[in-house]
Amino acid sequence: MPFARQLPAYGDRLALITPDGELSYRELARRVAATADRLGPVRRLVLLAGANRTDALVTYLAALSAGHPVLLVPGDSESTIRSLTEAYAPDVVARPHADGTWDLDERHPESAHTLHPDLALLLSTSGSTGSPKLVRLSHDSLQANAESIATYLGIDETDRAATTLPMHYCYGLSVIHSHLLRGAGLVLTERSVSDAAFWEEFRAARGTSLAGVPYTFDLLDRVGFEHKRLPHLRRITQAGGRLAPERVARYAELGRGSGWELFVMYGQTEATARMAYLPPHLAAERPEAIGVPVPGGSFRLQPVDGHGPDVGELVYSGPNVMLGYAESPADLGLGRIVEELHTGDLARRASDGMYEIVGRRSRFAKILGLRIDPQQVETLLDARGVTAYCAGDGETLAVAALGNTGEEARIRRLVAQECGLPPRAIRVRVLSELPRLATGKPDYEAVRHLTCAEQEETTSTGEDLRSLFAEILDRTDVTEESSFVSLGGDSLCYVEMSLRLEEALGHLPANWHTRTIRELRPLASPTAERPEAQEWPAPTRRARSAPGLMRALRSWTAPRSWRTRRTLETGIALRAVGIVLIVGSHIQIFDIKGFAHILLGITGYNFARFQLTDAERRERVRHFWRSIARIAAPSMVWITGAVVLTDFYDPANAVLLNSLLSQGNDRFDWAYWFVEALVYYLVILAGLMALPLLDRLERQYAFGVPLALMAVGLVGRYDLLGLASARPQLSPSVVFWLFALGWAAARAATVPQRALLTAVLLLTVPGLFQDQPLRTALVITGLGLLIWVPTLPSIGPLSALAGVLASSSLYIYLTHYQVYPYLQEDFPLTALFASLVLGVGYAAVVTRAARTIRWL
Structure with missing residues (x-):
C-alpha cells in the first residue's frame, strides 16, 4: 500500500x-x-x-x-x-x-x-x-x-x-x-x-x-x-x-x-x-x-x-x-x-x-451510520430461539417477533447487543402470528407499521401518516422528516389532505402543512372519535376516484358521523360556498356575486402557504411551474374543446390570452378571466422569485414583500396607467391587489398587521363594483374572515362535502359553462347539480391523468 x-x-x-x-x-x-x-x-x-x-x-x-x-x-x-x-x-x-x-x-x-x-x-x-x-x-x-x-x-x-x-x-x-x-x-x-x-x-x-x-x-x-x-x-x-x-x-x-x-x-x-x-x-x-x-x-x-x-x-x-x-x-x-x-x-x-x-431497492438499511442486514438479524434471533421478521426504514430497525407479552425488552436487548445499535433505534412488537402476504411470504411493510403502533398513537386510524401523505401527494419518498409543503403539496390537494389528516389525528393542528410527520404524530388526540376509520379501510391509490368524493359519501353513512364535531378552515369553507354561489348566480337561481374576487384573495393566501416554502430557490421555482402546469394544462384542454365544439368562445380563450388580446364585451369571452389572471400572476412571480435577490428579500421580509406588491397592485386597481380592459373588474391588472392582499394575509402574524390589511380592504374595495353594495360588502366580509378567522365550526359530513367542492372548485368553474346553458331555463336546480357533479368528475380525470403520465 x-x-x-x-x-x-x-x-x-x-x-x-x-x-x-x-x-x-x-x-x-x-x-x-x-x-x-x-x-x-x-x-x-x-x-x-x-x-x-x-x-x-x-x-x-x-x-x-x-x-x-x-x-x-x-x-x-x-x-x-x-x-x-x-x-x-x-x-x-x-x-x-x-x-x-x-x-x-x-x-x-x-x-x-x-x-x-x-x-x-x-x-x-x-x-x-x-x-x-x-x-x-x-x-x-x-x-x-x-x-x-x-x-x-x-x-x-x-x-x-x-x-x-x-x-x-x-x-x-x-x-x-x-x-x-x-x-x-x-x-x-x-x-x-x-x-x-x-x-x-x-x-x-x-x-x-x-x-x-x-x-x-x-x-x-x-x-x-x-x-x-x-x-x-x-x-x-x-x-x-x-x-x-x-x-x-x-x-x-x-x-x-x-x-x-x-x-x-x-x-x-x-x-x-x-x-x-x-x-x-x-x-x-x-x-x-x-x-x-x-x-x-x-x-x-x-x-x-x-x-x-x-x-x-x-x-x-x-x-x-x-x-x-x-x-x-x-x-x-x-x-x-x-x-x-x-x-x-x-x-x-x-x-x-x-x-x-x-x-431504496433492497432490504439493507443504514441506521445511525451502520449498514444493517435485517435478514442476518432474523438469523441471529432464530439461533436464540426467537422467530422474527425484521425491517429497516433508515432511522430504526423494526422487529416483529413470535412470543409472549413482556418479552419486548429481552428481544430489544438481544438485537442491540448483536447489531451494535442503541436500544432507542429498535422497535419491537411481540405477536401471536407474524404478518404474511397472500403468497405466504413475510409482509415487511406490515412489520414497520405494527411496530409503530405503541409509539405512534396516530396509527390507530388504520392509516399510517406516511402512507396518507404518500397516497394523497402521490410520492414514494415520504419520510418522517417530510411535510406537506416539502413534498410539493399545493392548494389543489390541500383540502383533501386537511380533511383526511383531521380524521387521522382527531383535530387539525395549527400550521400542520409545514410540520413534519414526526412532529404531527404526538399531536394525535387519544380520545378523538374516528368512526370512519373503523368502518372503512383506507383505499389503495388505484381505487381512488375524485379527490375526497367517496370519503365524503362514506362519512354521511358512517355511524355517529353527524355527532362528530370538526373544524373547517375558513379558506376551504369559502371555496366550497363560493363555487356553489358562483354557479348558482350564473344560472340565475339567485343573484349573489363577488365570490370570484374572494377566491382570488384565497389563491394569494394559498400561494404564500404552499409555494413560498423554506425550500431552496431552485426547488421553489420548480414548484411554481408544477403548480402553473396543474392549473393551465387542464384548463387549456377543456377550453380548447369548448372553442372547437361551440360558438361561444374566441380562440384566444383556448390559450388563456383573452384578457390580453380581446377588448370585446361578450359574456362568454370573459368566462375564464379568473383562470387567466391566476396563471399570469404565477408566471410573473415564478420569474421574479427565480432572481436570487428577490428570493432573499421575500425570505427576509415575509410580510413586507406582499405589502409592497399590494401597493403596486393598487396602481392597477385605480387604473392609473390606463391598462384596464372593457370589463375593469375582471381585468388582471385591476384585481391583482386582491391576490397580493391574500398573500399578505397568510403572512400577517400580529394584530396590527391584520388591522392594516383590514383597513386597506375597507378603503379599496368600495368603488370596484359600481352600484353593487351587496357585492362590495360580500367581498369585504369574505376576505375579512380570511384575515381574522382561521377556522369555522363544522360537523363531519359538512366538512366532507365542503372538501369535495373546494378541492374541485377550479374544475367546476371550468366546466359549468358547458352545462348550465342547456338546463337553466327549465331545470335550474338540475343545472346546478349537474354542473357540480361534472366538475368533480373532471377533477378525478385530471388527477388520474396527472399521476399516470407524471407531468407534475
Whole structure:
C-alpha cells in the first residue's frame, strides 16, 4: 500500500495525537516496520480487532505495508470477533488483552488460505451482526479512494482530523487513510463528541476536521456545538446515511458564519468509502442532493420498472469499486468479479448535474451510520430461539417477533447487543402470528407499521401518516422528516389532505402543512372519535376516484358521523360556498356575486402557504411551474374543446390570452378571466422569485414583500396607467391587489398587521363594483374572515362535502359553462347539480391523468 509505505517520507511531522502523547511520522513508521517484521514476508490473513488506539492502527498499517490482507472487525464486539474467527480461520488474530496490552496470536506460520494478490482488506457489509458476508477491497481501491477524498476535501499537511468514528467502519477508516496519505495529523481518540473531554482534546490538538453520521449531528445539537469556539476548525464531513435537508442547510449556514465548510458525502463499503460529495458552496442551496461523483468516479442511472424515465438505480464506476464479496474462505482467492457497483439506491440527476437519492431497492438499511442486514438479524434471533421478521426504514430497525407479552425488552436487548445499535433505534412488537402476504411470504411493510403502533398513537386510524401523505401527494419518498409543503403539496390537494389528516389525528393542528410527520404524530388526540376509520379501510391509490368524493359519501353513512364535531378552515369553507354561489348566480337561481374576487384573495393566501416554502430557490421555482402546469394544462384542454365544439368562445380563450388580446364585451369571452389572471400572476412571480435577490428579500421580509406588491397592485386597481380592459373588474391588472392582499394575509402574524390589511380592504374595495353594495360588502366580509378567522365550526359530513367542492372548485368553474346553458331555463336546480357533479368528475380525470403520465 503506497500510503502505508510512504510514512517515513514525512519525517518529523506530527502523525498522531493521543491521550498518551504525540507520535511523529518517523516514530510511527518505525513502529509499523517493527510490527511488519513480526508479521513476516509470507502473506497471511490478519483478523484485527479495530479500535481508535495506537496499537491497532500500527498493526493495521503494518499488515497493509507488508501486503497482508486485513479482516477488520469491531474491537468491542466479542460475538463478532468469535463468529468471524470461526468462519474465516484467520492466520493471525490481533487484539488487546484484558489488561490493555496488545497481542498477535499467530495461528499459522503460512496462510491456510489462497489469497489473491490484489486482496488488501475485508470489511463487513452489515455492521456488528457477525455476518460472514464481507466486502473484498484491493490495494488500488484503498489508494484511489484515499487520493480522491484528499483531493476534493483539500487535505494538506497542516490538517488534524479527529477519529470521531470507529476504525472498523469504512467512513472512519477513510478519514485515517486520506489524512495519512497527505502527511496530516490524526487526533486519535475513542471519546464521543458528547464527552466534554473530547472537545478539550480537540482544541488542544488544534483540530481542523470532524466527521459524523446523522446521529453524530444529534449529539452535536445536544452539546450546543453552534456555541463552541473552535478557531482551527476547517471542515465537517457527513456521511453514513441521509441527513435531513433542513439540517444540512442549517449546518452549512453555521459553517459560513464560523469559517468552516460542510461536506455532505455519499458512499458504501462496496466503494471503499466514498462515491459522491456535495460541494460545500451548494450545501445550503441544494441540501437534498448527494452531489457529484468523487474524482475518478462516475454514475449512471439504470432504468427500474415502475419508475419514470428520470429515476433509476444509481450505478457507480471507479477504481475504488470492490473486487466482489466473500462469503467463505474459498472466496479469498478470487480476483475482480465486479466492474461497477449497483448501489440499490434509486436516484435522479437534476438539471444542475447534482444527483438526488429518492428511495431504496433492497432490504439493507443504514441506521445511525451502520449498514444493517435485517435478514442476518432474523438469523441471529432464530439461533436464540426467537422467530422474527425484521425491517429497516433508515432511522430504526423494526422487529416483529413470535412470543409472549413482556418479552419486548429481552428481544430489544438481544438485537442491540448483536447489531451494535442503541436500544432507542429498535422497535419491537411481540405477536401471536407474524404478518404474511397472500403468497405466504413475510409482509415487511406490515412489520414497520405494527411496530409503530405503541409509539405512534396516530396509527390507530388504520392509516399510517406516511402512507396518507404518500397516497394523497402521490410520492414514494415520504419520510418522517417530510411535510406537506416539502413534498410539493399545493392548494389543489390541500383540502383533501386537511380533511383526511383531521380524521387521522382527531383535530387539525395549527400550521400542520409545514410540520413534519414526526412532529404531527404526538399531536394525535387519544380520545378523538374516528368512526370512519373503523368502518372503512383506507383505499389503495388505484381505487381512488375524485379527490375526497367517496370519503365524503362514506362519512354521511358512517355511524355517529353527524355527532362528530370538526373544524373547517375558513379558506376551504369559502371555496366550497363560493363555487356553489358562483354557479348558482350564473344560472340565475339567485343573484349573489363577488365570490370570484374572494377566491382570488384565497389563491394569494394559498400561494404564500404552499409555494413560498423554506425550500431552496431552485426547488421553489420548480414548484411554481408544477403548480402553473396543474392549473393551465387542464384548463387549456377543456377550453380548447369548448372553442372547437361551440360558438361561444374566441380562440384566444383556448390559450388563456383573452384578457390580453380581446377588448370585446361578450359574456362568454370573459368566462375564464379568473383562470387567466391566476396563471399570469404565477408566471410573473415564478420569474421574479427565480432572481436570487428577490428570493432573499421575500425570505427576509415575509410580510413586507406582499405589502409592497399590494401597493403596486393598487396602481392597477385605480387604473392609473390606463391598462384596464372593457370589463375593469375582471381585468388582471385591476384585481391583482386582491391576490397580493391574500398573500399578505397568510403572512400577517400580529394584530396590527391584520388591522392594516383590514383597513386597506375597507378603503379599496368600495368603488370596484359600481352600484353593487351587496357585492362590495360580500367581498369585504369574505376576505375579512380570511384575515381574522382561521377556522369555522363544522360537523363531519359538512366538512366532507365542503372538501369535495373546494378541492374541485377550479374544475367546476371550468366546466359549468358547458352545462348550465342547456338546463337553466327549465331545470335550474338540475343545472346546478349537474354542473357540480361534472366538475368533480373532471377533477378525478385530471388527477388520474396527472399521476399516470407524471407531468407534475
